[in-house]
Amino acid sequence: MYPKIQMYIDGQWCAGSAGRVEPILNPATGQPIGDVPCAEIVDLQAAVDAAKKGFQTWRRTPAYARYKLMRAAAENLRNNADQTAHWITAEQGKPLAEARMETLLGADLIDWFAEEARRTYGQVVPARAGNIRQIVVKEPVGPVAAFTPWNFPINQAVRKISSALAAGCSIIVKPAEETPAGCRALVQAFAEAGLPDGVLNMVFGTPSQVSEFLISHPDIAKISFTGSTAVGKQLAALAGTHMKRTTMELGGHxxxxxxxxxxxxxxxxxxxxxxxxxxxxxxxxxxxxxxxxxxxxxxxxxxxxxxxxxxxxxxxxxxxxxxxxxxxxxxxxxxxxxxxxxxxxxxxxxxxxxxxxxxxxxxxxxxxxxxxxxxxxxxxxxxxxxxxxxxxxxxxxxxxxxxxxxxxxxxxxxxxxxxxxxxxxxxxxxxxxxxxxxxxxxEIHFGGIKDSGSGSEGGSDAIEGYLNTKLITQASL
The missing domain is CATH 3.40.309.10 (Aldehyde Dehydrogenase; Chain A, domain 2)
Structure with missing residues (x-):
């Protein structure tokens, strides 16, 4: 029942260019159930190129069209919830009931952010003179690199993907190599809904190599990470050297x-x-x-x-x-x-x-x-x-x-x-x-303070991390 795992770059399922793979283990038995491909630098560059191209298409797609496509993806995920739950249980170990609940919640999250796509409101600010018009608009920040952990293969990825797509951004997601099938099902749901090529890409590989390449790349505008505090601080520091916006959902106690x-x-x-x-x-x-x-x-x-x-x-x-x-x-x-x-x-x-x-x-x-x-x-x-x-x-x-x-x-x-x-x-x-x-x-805020991170991955605040705020002030002469 476990699927073949491939990367997804520019609308195509593919292996790594060097053919490297790592085994996927069933934690209930300790035995391998499949392999996950490992990206090389050339594959990561292809994903960035695809995301850059996809962003130009997706940012011009009307919010209502983004909303409809995302709602279709949510239905695709619901329709395959039973199969996806078995995949998650096989690779991650949680009971089937929990795996199915995670899948269905993932669909609910897509629905929520689909609605938010239509509500990225700006402002008209009263001016101090009659011939001046002041408006504040929200624009997508650009291609996003997202890194997600193994404990919730769908839940962690869907928050980042849905926020980015709702805002009009493209995204490259790197799920955990140990639990790739849940995110595969999520990506497939969007692909079957008709998402344009390059808007959503998925890669696997050596975590340090993938994160360093993507975070440092000049075409990546935003970083979102869920994982340990120690790793999150390292990635945030790297992003800071390039003045890139981050959302960090880190450890807790x-x-x-x-x-x-x-x-x-x-x-x-x-x-x-x-x-x-x-x-x-x-x-x-x-x-x-x-x-x-x-x-x-x-x-x-x-x-x-x-x-x-x-x-x-x-x-x-x-x-x-x-x-x-x-x-x-x-x-x-x-x-x-x-x-x-x-x-x-x-x-x-x-x-x-x-x-x-x-x-x-x-x-x-x-x-x-x-x-x-x-x-x-x-x-x-x-x-x-x-x-x-x-x-x-x-x-x-x-x-x-x-x-x-x-x-x-x-x-x-x-x-x-x-x-x-x-x-x-x-x-x-x-x-x-x-x-x-x-x-x-x-619909509610999800995020921490202190060493547990910054930003939100839930509620109306979440999409703000994927938007730039722009003031346009114009005088008539």
Whole structure:
């Protein structure tokens, strides 16, 4: 069922010019399921040339025509959601239900940005003299280079592609080589909708080579990246040397505060669902749990019970609710986090170990008595491990929540309107959710502050990163 993976340059599916490929592994088995082609410099230049040409066509395409084509692409993606979900599960590991939900959300995101294409409004600014007309217009910034990670093969790419196309930009997207089929399905949906050649291009290859070439290229006007903070800072610095606009959606370490008056049962259920989604490999995953000391033991007991009863296995099994980690690197990293915490005095309440020797499975894990100097309290874990610590006062919890340089997402549970208002204001985070986990919808802001990045990939703000603002002032003589 897994498709043949090729690059897409100037409206053509193609291999790399040197024929280099890398294997694609199924994380549930550790076995290869296909190959991904690797671009050479000549291929990257061809993609840039195509994007430059495609931009000249697409920027002149009326917004209403862009809207109609994008809506058609969204329907194409919906119509192939079942097949695409199987591809994503095979290459990334998440359960089929999650993979299908990601695909359908991708279609919703295209629809949202298609509508925004018709709403890139300017302004008429009242002048100081009767013979002067002042207008502000929005224009597409130009060809875009976008880099997306492996944890959401469609969701991360579709935000960048849809924003760019809605604004009138062309784009080159480089998905993760480990999970190419999801983005292949996305590109195919646009191609079958009739997108002009060169407007959307997809390449794979050595990440450092591809990013350095595209970011430095004078014909690329805008960079969008989703990934780790360390890599994001490197790419932003490179873009800065060329004065190129960037959107950066980087790492997080989302605090959770469960207050004294919270509904502990409901909080545990909702937080477990959010935490173990995609095996914890989610940038907005709740990762540092702080529970008021009066509710601490009850919360730990309930949350641990839920974690123990999660069915872990091959995501292709419809009864499975958590799949494997996406690659062996994550397996090694999670083992390292647990070992470090235990060495420093933490207690493993449940889980803590790899499952079997085939594939990259790890138990849903709950840690208690975790000291602040443990790595998991300071580095983004990106996996199914939860450190839970008690707190006694509002100020103590806020200080811990804001201690790290991350600021992507933050969560709180309380039944007090006053506490909800206070914590919403106190969190240093680009996104805050209280008593639920309603992030990442197409119509709302999606982005972080501090070391978690800059710019938005959701809501009406997202398209602004792909537009130049121009003032035209004219006098009649």
């Amino acid at each position: 989302a605090p959770v505060i469960v207050f004294e008056d919270a509904n502990v049962e409901k909080a545990a259920e909702l937080l477990a669902a959010a935490k173990f989604r995609n095996a914890g490999q989610v940038c907005v995953s709740p990762t540092r749990f702080m529970v008021h000391e009066s509710q601490y033991q009850a919360f730990v007991d309930r949350f641990s019970d839920i974690a123990q009863n999660i069915k872990v296995g091959n995501g292709a099994d419809p009864d499975v609710t958590m799949g494997p980690l996406a690659n062996p690197r994550r397996l090694e990293a999670i083992e390292g986090f647990v070992q470090d915490a235990v060495t420093r005095g933490a207690t493993v309440r449940t889980g803590g170990s790899r499952i079997g020797n085939e594939g990259f499975f790890f138990q849903p894990t709950v840690l208690t008595d975790v000291p602040k100097d443990a790595r998991i309290m300071n580095e983004e874990p990106f996996g199914p491990v939860v450190p839970i610590t008690p707190f006694s006062s509002f100020d103590e919890a806020v200080a811990e929540a804001n201690r790290l340089p991350y600021g992507l997402a933050a969560y709180a549970y309380t039944r007090s309107a006053q506490t909800a208002a206070d914590i919403g204001a106190a969190f240093e985070s680009g996104m805050v959710a209280i008593n639920h986990h309603g992030l990442a919808l197409p």
